[in-house]
Amino acid sequence: MRRTIGFKLNGEAVSAEVAPHANLVEVLQDEFGLYGARESCGQGLCGCCTVLVDGRAVSGCLYPAAFADGAEVVTVEHLASGEGLDPVQEAFIEASAFQCGFCTPGFVLMTRQLLDEHPDPDEETIRHYLSGNLCRCAAYPEIIDAVKLAAARRRRG
Amino acid sequence: MKRPTQPTETPQVGRSVPRLESQQKVTGRAEYVHNLRLPGMLYGKIFRASVAHGRIRRIDVSAAQAVGGVYRVVTSDDIRTLLPEPYYGPAFHDQPILAIDKVRHVGEPVAVVLASDPHVAEEAAHLIVVDYEELPAVFDEVEAMTSKAIVHETLKPAGTFPDLKHLKGRTNTNVALDFHLRRGDAERALATADHVFEHTFRTQQVMHTPLEPFVSVAEPRESSLTIHTASQSPSFVRIELARLLGWPENRIRVKVPFLGGGFGAKLYVKLEPLVAVLALLTRRPVKISLTMEEQFFTLTKHASTFRIKSGVTKDGRITSRHCEVWWNGGAYADIGPRVTQKSGFTAPGPYDIEHVAIDSYALYTNLPPAGALRGFGIPQLVWAYESHTDLIARALELDPIAFRRKNILRDGRPQATGTPMQDAAIDKVLERLGVLLDWERPFDRGSGTVRRGRGIAIGFKACISPTTSVAMVNVSADGSCIVYCSTVDMGQGSDTAMAQIAGEVLNLPAEAISIVHSDTDVTPYDMATLGSRSLFHMGNAVRLAAEEARGKLRALAAEVGLAAETPIAEVFRKRYGMQAGNAIGTGTFIPGYTPPDYATGLTPNATPFWMVGGTGVELEVDTETGHVRVARLVNVADVGTPINPKIVATQLSGAAIMQLGFTLSERMRFDAAGQLRNASLAEYKIPGLLDLPREMVNEAVVAAQRTGPFGAKGVGESGTFGVSPAIANAIEDAVGVRLTSLPLDAEAVYRALRAAQGDPLPEA
Numbered sequence: 001m002r003r004t005i006g007f008k009l010n011g012e013a014v015s016a017e018v019a020p021h022a023n024l025v026e027v028l029q030d031e032f033g034l035y036g037a038r039e040s041c042g043q044g045l046c047g048c049c050t051v052l053v054d055g056r057a058v059s060g061c062l063y064p065a066a067f068a069d070g071a072e073v074v075t076v077e078h079l080a081s082g083e084g085l086d087p088v089q090e091a092f093i094e095a096s097a098f099q100c101g102f103c104t105p106g107f108v109l110m111t112r113q114l115l116d117e118h119p120d121p122d123e124e125t126i127r128h129y130l131s132g133n134l135c136r137c138a139a140y141p142e143i144i145d146a147v148k149l150a151a152a153r154r155r156r157g
Numbered sequence: 158m159k160r161p162t163q164p165t166e167t168p169q170v171g172r173s174v175p176r177l178e179s180q181q182k183v184t185g186r187a188e189y190v191h192n193l194r195l196p197g198m199l200y201g202k203i204f205r206a207s208v209a210h211g212r213i214r215r216i217d218v219s220a221a222q223a224v225g226g227v228y229r230v231v232t233s234d235d236i237r238t239l240l241p242e243p244y245y246g247p248a249f250h251d252q253p254i255l256a257i258d259k260v261r262h263v264g265e266p267v268a269v270v271l272a273s274d275p276h277v278a279e280e281a282a283h284l285i286v287v288d289y290e291e292l293p294a295v296f297d298e299v300e301a302m303t304s305k306a307i308v309h310e311t312l313k314p315a316g317t318f319p320d321l322k323h324l325k326g327r328t329n330t331n332v333a334l335d336f337h338l339r340r341g342d343a344e345r346a347l348a349t350a351d352h353v354f355e356h357t358f359r360t361q362q363v364m365h366t367p368l369e370p371f372v373s374v375a376e377p378r379e380s381s382l383t384i385h386t387a388s389q390s391p392s393f394v395r396i397e398l399a400r401l402l403g404w405p406e407n408r409i410r411v412k413v414p415f416l417g418g419g420f421g422a423k424l425y426v427k428l429e430p431l432v433a434v435l436a437l438l439t440r441r442p443v444k445i446s447l448t449m450e451e452q453f454f455t456l457t458k459h460a461s462t463f464r465i466k467s468g469v470t471k472d473g474r475i476t477s478r479h480c481e482v483w484w485n486g487g488a489y490a491d492i493g494p495r496v497t498q499k500s501g502f503t504a505p506g507p508y509d510i511e512h513v514a515i516d517s518y519a520l521y522t523n524l525p526p527a528g529a530l531r532g533f534g535i536p537q538l539v540w541a542y543e544s545h546t547d548l549i550a551r552a553l554e555l556d557p558i559a560f561r562r563k564n565i566l567r568d569g570r571p572q573a574t575g576t577p578m579q580d581a582a583i584d585k586v587l588e589r590l591g592v593l594l595d596w597e598r599p600f601d602r603g604s605g606t607v608r609r610g611r612g613i614a615i616g617f618k619a620c621i622s623p624t625t626s627v628a629m630v631n632v633s634a635d636g637s638c639i640v641y642c643s644t645v646d647m648g649q650g651s652d653t654a655m656a657q658i659a660g661e662v663l664n665l666p667a668e669a670i671s672i673v674h675s676d677t678d679v680t681p682y683d684m685a686t687l688g689s690r691s692l693f694h695m696g697n698a699v700r701l702a703a704e705e706a707r708g709k710l711r712a713l714a715a716e717v718g719l720a721a722e723t724p725i726a727e728v729f730r731k732r733y734g735m736q737a738g739n740a741i742g743t744g745t746f747i748p749g750y751t752p753p754d755y756a757t758g759l760t761p762n763a764t765p766f767w768m769v770g771g772t773g774v775e776l777e778v779d780t781e782t783g784h785v786r787v788a789r790l791v792n793v794a795d796v797g798t799p800i801n802p803k804i805v806a807t808q809l810s811g812a813a814i815m816q817l818g819f820t821l822s823e824r825m826r827f828d829a830a831g832q833l834r835n836a837s838l839a840e841y842k843i844p845g846l847l848d849l850p851r852e853m854v855n856e857a858v859v860a861a862q863r864t865g866p867f868g869a870k871g872v873g874e875s876g877t878f879g880v881s882p883a884i885a886n887a888i889e890d891a892v893g894v895r896l897t898s899l900p901l902d903a904e905a906v907y908r909a910l911r912a913a914q915g916d917p918l919p920e921a
Contacts, residue, residue, distance in 0.1 A: 021276060035192040036185020038417075040368040041449045041838040048368055076185035089183040093175050096803050099811060100648030101182030102368045102417030108183055127846040134838070136368050136418050137648045138814035140849045142807060 005069035010034075010078035018065040025049045025060040027068075028075060036076035036105040047133030050106035051075050057113050076105035079112075088112050091150035092143075099137035107133050111147050115154055121147065169660035170867045173803035174667045177653050178415065178646070188414035190372045190387045195442040198374070199228055201435055202278035203445065204268040204285040205454060206260035209296075209523040209831030210306065211289030213259060213267070220284035221270055226277035229439060230285070232268045233257045236434050243434070245397055247425040248321060249333060249490040250313045252526070254430045260289070261308050261488035262525050263831050264454025269435060271443065294523035294831055298485035299462050301331040301520040308488055308521035320755060321494065333486060333519040334494035336501045338758025340573055341512030343468075346477030350468025354549050358541035359898040360881075362460040362485065362825040363818075365530050366843050367647075369417020370452050373428035374444040375436035381408040382433055387416050389423045389645050390685035391675040397426045398433055406677075413675040416647035420815070421529035422456045423647070424687055425492060453825060453836040458530035459496060460485040463504070463541035468512075473555050475564045477512035480504035480542075484527070484534065486519050491528035494519045499621050500534030502758060505573050506542035507583045507617040507769065508564045513573045515758065523831050532618065532874045533688050536816060536881060539616030540899065543882035547612065548895065557613060557886070558591050565615075572619075574753060574763040580870075581767035582795035585858040587615055589793045593854055594773040602891070606780045609788075610891025615771035616878030619764035620871065621688045623750035627681035628698035630659055630706045632740040634733070636725035638665055640702075643675040643683035644695045649873050650804040651691055655699050657800050658866050662703035681743070689768055689871025692800065694746050696866035701744025709740040748864070766862050766870045769795040772813060772879030774887045783907025785821060785888060787850040794875035796857045798868030805872050809855040812876030818844040820881040824900050 006015040009032060016031045028034040028051065037060045040048035044059035051060040052074040053067075079086040088111045091097070098104040107130065114121060114129045121129065126147045135143065181187040204221075218230040233255040236243045243257075244250040256267045268285050272278040295304040311328050314321035321334065347353055373386040382402075388394050391411040399406045416423060428445050435443040447455065461484050468477035482504055486493035501517030550560040565583045572578055590613050591597075603609035629641040640659050646652045656670040673680055683695060710728065711721050717731045729738050748765035773791040778784070792813045799805040822842045826834045835841045855876070861868035881899060889895050894909040911918050 019276075029192075030194070034185075035189075038189075038191060038369075040370065040417075043449075043837060043839055045838045046368060080184045085180070085183065092183050093179040096173075096175065096807055098176075098182055098648075099650070099807065100367075100369070100416060100418045101178070101187050102189065104182050105185040127849065131845050131847045134368065134843060134845055136366055136420070136815070136843060138811040138844060139807060140814065140844075140846050141810055141853055143846070 003066065005066055007068045007070060008072040010074055020066060022065040023061050024051060024063040024065045024068055027065040028060065034075050034077050038102065040102070046103065047106035047110060048103050050109045052109060057110055076108055079108065087153045088150045091146040091153065095142045095146035095149055097142040097146035098139050103133060103135045107143060111150060114147065115151055119155055120151055167666065169657040169667050170800050171802065172657065173801055174653055174657060176650050177656055177668065177672065189369055189417055190374060190385050190414060191369055191417065191446065193374050193385050195374065195376055198442040198444055199271040199273060199439060200275035200278050201269045201271050201432065201443055201445040202275065202282040203266045203451065204270065204282045206256060206263055206265040206267050208260060208289050208291055209263050210292040210294035211260050212292060213256060214288040214290055216268060217286040218268060221281040224277060224281040224284065226272050226274055227281045228271045228273065230268060230270050231435060231438060235438060239434055239437055240401055243401065244313065245401060245426050245430050246315065246490055247393065247492050248315055248318065248494040250315050251309055252489040254434060262523050263833060264525055265488065269431065271435060271439060295331065296522050296524055296827065296831055298460060298483040298520045298522060301522050302483065302518065304331060307331060308523060320498065331521040333490045333521055334497050336498040336517040336758065338502055338513065338515040338573060340575060340759060343477045343479045343512040343514035346512035347466060347468045347479060350476060351471045352469045352553065353466065354469065354545065354552065355466040356545050356548060356897065357462065357464045358544055360461045360537045360540055361899050362524060362527065363458045363823045364453050364825060365420040365422035365456065366452065367418030367420060367422055370447040370449055371423065371428055371455055372446040373432045374442060375432035376442045377436040377440050381410065382436060383410045383412065384429055384433060385412050386429050387423055388413050388429065389416065389419045389647060389687060390425055391643050391645065391677050392682045393685055394426050394429045395677045398429060401430055411677040413645050416645055419647035420531045421687060424529060424685060427455060449838060450836045453833055454525045456491065457487065457525050457527045457825065459493065459527040459534065459537060461537040463538065465541055465545045467545065467549060469549055469553065473553055473560050473563055475508055475510050478505045478510050479514045482517040484519050485522050485524065487522055487524040487526040489526040490519065491526045493527055496529060496534035499619065500538060502574050502763065503535065503617060503619055504538050504542065506546065507566050507615060509566045509570050515573065524827065529687060531812060531815060532877045533621065535616060535618045535874065536819070536877045539614060539878045540881040543614035543616065543879065544885050544897065547882065547886040558587065558596055561587055561615065575759045576761060576763040578767065580862045581617065581769055582858050582860040583615065583617060583769050585860065586769050586771040586793045586795055589856060589858050590771045590773045590791060593791045593793065593856065603777060608778050608780060608891040609775065610778065610887040611773065611775045612883045612886025612890055613771065613773045614879035614882035614886060618768045618874065620690055620693065620766050620768065622764050623747055624684035624690060624694060625745065625747040626683045626694040626698040627743065627745045628695060628702040629681055630699065630702040630742045632663065632706050632710060632725060634726065634729035634736045634738050637669065638663060639671045639673055640699055641673045641680045642695050642699060643680045644691045645675055645686040647686065649808060650801060651686065653804065654692055654800045655695065658696050658699045659703040661867060662700060663707055689873045691871065693766055693865050693870045696869060697746040698744040700866045701746060702742040705742030705744065706740045709742065713740065765864065768871060768875045770875030770878035772883040774883040776884065776887045776891065778888060778891045778906060780892060780910060783903035783910060785884065785901060785906060787817065787884065789852045790850040791854045792876050793856045793858060794872065795860045796872040796875065797860055797862030797865050797870040799857050800867065800869045805857055806855045808872045809876035810853055812874060813880050814844050814849065816877040816880035817848065819899065820884050821900055822902055
């Protein structure tokens with residue numbers, strides 16, 4: 001029983017026909033060509049599928065697409081759609097905070113949420129807040145550096 | 158990002174250039190096969206074996222076929238209408254595309270459901286019913302030597318390797334390869350040694366766990382096939398598919414964008430033969446994306462058992478060593494026989510030992526197949542020989558660094574194979590570890606229930622040989638440059654390194670150079686992206702290609718009467734009257750190699766270069782829980798002269814953290830029937846941010862690989878070598894118990910503590 005849902009995607013009003021079992025990542029990929037959120041573990045444990053729904057990071061591979069009806073959805077692709085990159089993205093590049101890049105969009109989105117809540121996080125806070133995102137290349141030390149760098153930049157405005 | 162196009166005098170080699178693809182990766186726009194969708198594409202869902210060893214009596218696909226939306230269900234019977242011998246593998250042609258007659262491990266692919274909707278395919282796959290006659294199975298690598306359960310009735314070596322020829326047609330054995338080395342007379346030397354030490358160490362089966370699971374797409378064309386695949390070895394995929402199909406190479410095109418991690422999993426062929434035959438059977442594009450769970454059944458790292466025996470003089474000189482290593486290869490050989498030999502010959506460790514004997518065996522068992530995983534068997538060997546080294550030093554009351562200093566291989570001295578060591582800074586790695594750990598200073602050993610300890614370990618690896626890389630460098634009429642090479646960038650930063658090498662030769666900024674990703678119709682042959690070989694082999698090929706292009710540019714300038722330093726665009730304009738033409742250089746690199754003598758395992762030239770890595774650890778053990786907390790992890794390696802120091806540091810660090818997972822938590826848990834009990838990230842724990850050591854130091858010693866491009870050599874694996882034994886050595890230092898099996902998880906440590914107190918815990 002497919003149904004039509006309407007939501008705001010990266011600032012634009014959109015609609016899609018979705019099956020009841022479809023998750024948000026599938027809809028973003030199949031209907032809108034957005035591949036930055038990607039399924040990896042399929043259990044909401046790795047963070048590769050992170051997207052923002054009404055401003056909160058969710059695991060898109062576990063999030064029924066139908067629940068997005070009427071919501072505001074933001075993906076990693078939106079961060080750099082204005083002028084230049086987001087300061088978090090810039091910091092990830094400068095700190096060399098990724099290798100294969102598969103988990104990076106999830107880390108970038110979670111880092112933004114972390115910095116919204118904790119503008120000047122200490123290392124312990126960073127480790128705990130991002131502990132639900134996995135990076136098999138283990139760029140973790142560089143990710144911590146990137147978060148600190150981005151925090152400093154954001155505080156300076 | 159701004160891409161400068163003007164030539165620059167800045168040296169390109171030795172600069173920490175950010176990865177060229179950085180912007181694509183942080184914006185989520187980097188290309189992975191995962192993203193690919195083609196018109197008319199079918200999705201395949203694999204039905205897998207539920208028994209570890211069984212003869213297939215009957216496969217009933219009728220219920221699956223009846224599901225609305227199912228396009229077709231395929232079994233090996235369908236495949237054999239296309240290919241009479243659908244078996245693949247790099248060393249043995251032992252792996253059927255789908256199971257034929259019997260299954261050899263739980264999770265082996267038996268059938269595939271194809272549908273336009275992957276959910277339909279998945280639902281239908283659950284409805285397939287297979288009736289098995291269960292057979293006795295063998296899971297342990299040592300038992301497999303003598304077990305009556307035989308995994309393969311007949312051995313089928315690929316025939317391309319001379320050292321496998323004697324195995325052809327052999328029956329009633331699980332030994333896929335036996336490698337032996339004899340130098341001096343270890344047996345006699347052991348019999349007369351002042352001290353003899355013998356220990357046995359084991360490692361567990363673990364999995365690469367790339368976050369991008371295996372994914373391949375086959376696209377049938379009129380008389381050709383295009384394969385889009387997350388593969389570390391596009392050239393091998395093409396050659397192996399050409400062999401299977403009986404086609405010339407030029408009818409198969411293999412394209413590889415970025416990989417979301419590889420670590421040795423995505424090598425040789427995996428899903429590619431399956432999607433290829435499905436596309437040929439249906440004349441539709443077919444995609445198969447594995448789930449994380451399915452990865453556990455696809456390729457793993459060898460579990461192993463290593464019995465090591467050493468003869469040592471009173472004053473601490475190792476004079477003899479006998480190494481017996483059993484590698485648990487699982488149900489299909491994959492590259493295991495090469496691990497057995499090419500890593501096997503380094504089993505005595507980086508030590509100068511006069512009398513050496515090595516017996517290394519690749520075993521078939523009824524577990525998921527094992528192959529290469531970041532180190533090609535080396536971490537398993539270093540685990541054993543560096544635990545053993547520490548035990549000897551303790552027994553003789555020698556300082557672990559001083560004991561090693563007395564015994565390490567120094568440049569010019571022959572390694573076990575007889576090959577003289579060259580450009581292998583084992584001494585520097587050892588000494589820097591001592592400095593970075595402040596070894597001479599008194600160490601705080603903790604008190605109460607938290608005890609502190611420290612340990613070190615060093616290891617080395619020979620780069621696999623002989624292998625070939627070919628590159629092309631194209632300078633266009635405006636002076637911009639494109640590098641064509643089949644090295645796959647799976648996160649190690651090869652695109653950036655190759656651009657730096659080409660830029661160094663052509664005096665262009667690395668950021669201005671484009672890299673064409675693997676496309677076998679466009680990019681030339683490369684053996685594979687594995688074993689830390691690419692920077693050395695492809696780096697040399699790119700350097701040669703760039704030098705040839707530079708030579709042609711200079712000749713062109715001379716031909717039209719311009720000075721050699723004239724801007725390139727001006728030279729082309731003068732020669733062709735407009736912006737036109739190219740200068741194309743090619744480079745082919747294959748290092749020298751002498752195969753080992755079959756009987757003795759000896760050779761004067763075993764490898765083009767040696768990798769050296771060492772780790773020092775300071776840790777805490779909670780004696781009430783067995784928990785180990787690594788406070789400080791120091792990784793030191795000889796990587797030659799780094800092309801990109803920042804990327805080198807992140808490779809060392811990433812490799813060490815990955816090995817930390819293999820040391821402290823990761824373990825595939827099988828029950829007595831060979832069923833895997835923890836095939837998910839919920840129960841198979843890879844390191845996260847909370848598992849990170851409090852402090853890490855990563856250092857490349859000052860060194861040069863004289864035969865490498867600008868003094869460089871590979872770095873992808875070196876950070877893994879010493880981690881596991883350094884931790885075990887530090888645990889003994891802290892709490893006086895010795896663990897000989899990985900992983901060193903809290904339960905194992907706590908059990909050992911209780912056993913040492915004479916109050917062992919009952920077995921679970």
